Amino acid sequence: MKKLSILVVEDDKLSQKIILKNLDGHKVDTADNYSKSSEYIKKNNYDICFIDLVLGKNDNFSGLRVLEEAKKKNIYSVIISGSGNDEIIGKSYSLGADDYYLKGNENKVITEVIKRFLNYKKIETDREKIFSEEFITKDEETKKTIITALKSASHDAPIMILGPTGTGKTTLAKLIHKYSHRDGNFVDINCSAYNEELIETELFGYVKGAFTGASENKNGKLKEADNGTLFMDEIGTMSLEMQKKLLKAIEEKSFYPVGANKKEKSDFRLISATLEDPLKLIKENQLRTDFYSRINTITIYLKPLRQRINDIFALIESFTKDKRKLYFSKEATNFLLTYDWPENVRELKSMIDYLVLNSKGNIDIDILKYFFKTKQKQPINIEDMLSHSKEKGLDNFLDELAYKIMKKSLELNENKPTKMLKELKISTRRYYSLLKKFENYEG
Amino acid sequence: MKDSVEKILHTIKSKSIALKNAAEIFKDLDEKERKEMIDLMKSTSKELADLIKELE
Numbered sequence: 001m002k003k004l005s006i007l008v009v010e011d012d013k014l015s016q017k018i019i020l021k022n023l024d025g026h027k028v029d030t031a032d033n034y035s036k037s038s039e040y041i042k043k044n045n046y047d048i049c050f051i052d053l054v055l056g057k058n059d060n061f062s063g064l065r066v067l068e069e070a071k072k073k074n075i076y077s078v079i080i081s082g083s084g085n086d087e088i089i090g091k092s093y094s095l096g097a098d099d100y101y102l103k104g105n106e107n108k109v110i111t112e113v114i115k116r117f118l119n120y121k122k123i124e125t126d127r128e129k130i131f132s133e134e135f136i137t138k139d140e141e142t143k144k145t146i147i148t149a150l151k152s153a154s155h156d157a158p159i160m161i162l163g164p165t166g167t168g169k170t171t172l173a174k175l176i177h178k179y180s181h182r183d184g185n186f187v188d189i190n191c192s193a194y195n196e197e198l199i200e201t202e203l204f205g206y207v208k209g210a211f212t213g214a215s216e217n218k219n220g221k222l223k224e225a226d227n228g229t230l231f232m233d234e235i236g237t238m239s240l241e242m243q244k245k246l247l248k249a250i251e252e253k254s255f256y257p258v259g260a261n262k263k264e265k266s267d268f269r270l271i272s273a274t275l276e277d278p279l280k281l282i283k284e285n286q287l288r289t290d291f292y293s294r295i296n297t298i299t300i301y302l303k304p305l306r307q308r309i310n311d312i313f314a315l316i317e318s319f320t321k322d323k324r325k326l327y328f329s330k331e332a333t334n335f336l337l338t339y340d341w342p343e344n345v346r347e348l349k350s351m352i353d354y355l356v357l358n359s360k361g362n363i364d365i366d367i368l369k370y371f372f373k374t375k376q377k378q379p380i381n382i383e384d385m386l387s388h389s390k391e392k393g394l395d396n397f398l399d400e401l402a403y404k405i406m407k408k409s410l411e412l413n414e415n416k417p418t419k420m421l422k423e424l425k426i427s428t429r430r431y432y433s434l435l436k437k438f439e440n441y442e443g
Numbered sequence: 444m445k446d447s448v449e450k451i452l453h454t455i456k457s458k459s460i461a462l463k464n465a466a467e468i469f470k471d472l473d474e475k476e477r478k479e480m481i482d483l484m485k486s487t488s489k490e491l492a493d494l495i496k497e498l499e
Binding site: 017058 | 447450453454456457458460461462463464465467468472476480481483484486487
């Protein structure tokens with residue numbers, strides 16, 4: 001680990017000793033009053049400053065003055081105080097404190113602070129690379145949003161990402177995982193792709209014999225994300241009962257796999273996403289209030305592409321990085337900048353892929369219009385299908401798709417299987433095999 | 444008066460926490476560090492006793 005330069009401002013010798021013990025390997029100065037601290041801050045360039053607020057028997061929070069001096073030099077400043085007074089905590093943050101801890105857990109807190117500080121530093125160093133390669137944007141507001149999200153990456157608090165489809169919610173979730181320094185995997189699941197039973201086995205796993213076809217134990221996504229990140233997209237599509245089960249698993253960091261009588265443990269960090277307004281979902285009784293309160297400690301909103309038009313050509317440049325370059329006529333450029341982009345970055349990417357393959361490089365308005373006209377005729381986005389197939393395996397994905405189509409057809413045919421079978425031109429055998437797979441049908 | 448009692452209570456709390464933290468890491472210290480820590484724990488305990496007397 002990089003050797004950091006640290007100032008510890010603490011009047012109590014025993015507390016000072018304990019903090020120093022936790023800072024072994026770093027260059028540390030100590031000060032026990034305001035004037036000595038101020039002198040040290042002026043003379044040195046510290047990375048971090050740990051500050052106790054009351055310095056001396058009759059002192060009146062002179063640590064706050066130390067904090068001001070430290071922030072003038074842009075030092076990462078952490079208050080470790082015996083005072084839990086709200087007014088003092090608020091004042092410390094308004095003076096620029098980066099963290100505020102109550103005394104009592106120094107042995108744990110100091111390690112956490114160092115980790116967070118190094119994360120902040122890394123984000124600052126990587127800033128340019130992040131916005132030019134990992135989450136491409138030139139929009140200042142979006143950059144600020146991403147930096148805020150990444151700065152909270154090292155906390156364990158659940159994050160909720162809101163924003164329309166295709167705005168980069170999964171990309172951001174992966175980026176948060178990268179900067180979280182969690183050793184485990186990044187595991188993602190799109191809740192809308194599963195029915196009630198399937199999502200339970202997908203999330204919690206199952207034990208051998210839990211149901212027909214469960215020939216061996218299988219870990220669920222929660223277990224796969226142990227020490228890592230679980231990203232749940234379209235969380236509002238989960239049933240209220242599943243939300244309740246998941247809430248319990250989040251709070252207890254343990255759960256029962258389907259059919260098991262022994263709990264499994266998993267320390268995962270939850271990032272959830274939805275393209276709908278969560279408050280509307282609550283109002284419509286599709287989202288539990290207690291579940292929502294637990295999963296949205298930090299909320300991030302990603303703007304649609306039409307509200308960050310400066311990103312359009314930055315994204316095009318990135319999508320064509322190792323491919324043939326495209327030239328857009330003035331009319332085509334105007335079209336791109338004024339188009340609504342209902343599917344956002346995903347739609348732009350799909351357009352560029354099409355143009356790279358199907359144009360001569362000179363893009364005029366006619367080829368754009370032709371692309372959007374033909375696109376409307378495509379029932380499902382091939383990119384989405386590829387991503388689902390990668391996640392579940394092509395056969396499973398196609399079975400699931402067939403099952404959904406079959407259910408829809410049944411619904412439209414007054415639940416009469418004979419009509420559905422005729423309409424979809426599928427065999428009775430296929431029908432029962434899908435029922436067996438997705439509904440444990442034993443007929 | 445109320446303000447000075449609060450200051451004393453604040454210091455008592457801080458020093459008690461320091462003693463608790465010291466006890467938590469004591470096992471992990473080497474012999475030399477333990478001696479230093481014991482001396483600091485003793486002086487902190489004495490300071491605590493003096494502060495408690497001030498409350499009387």
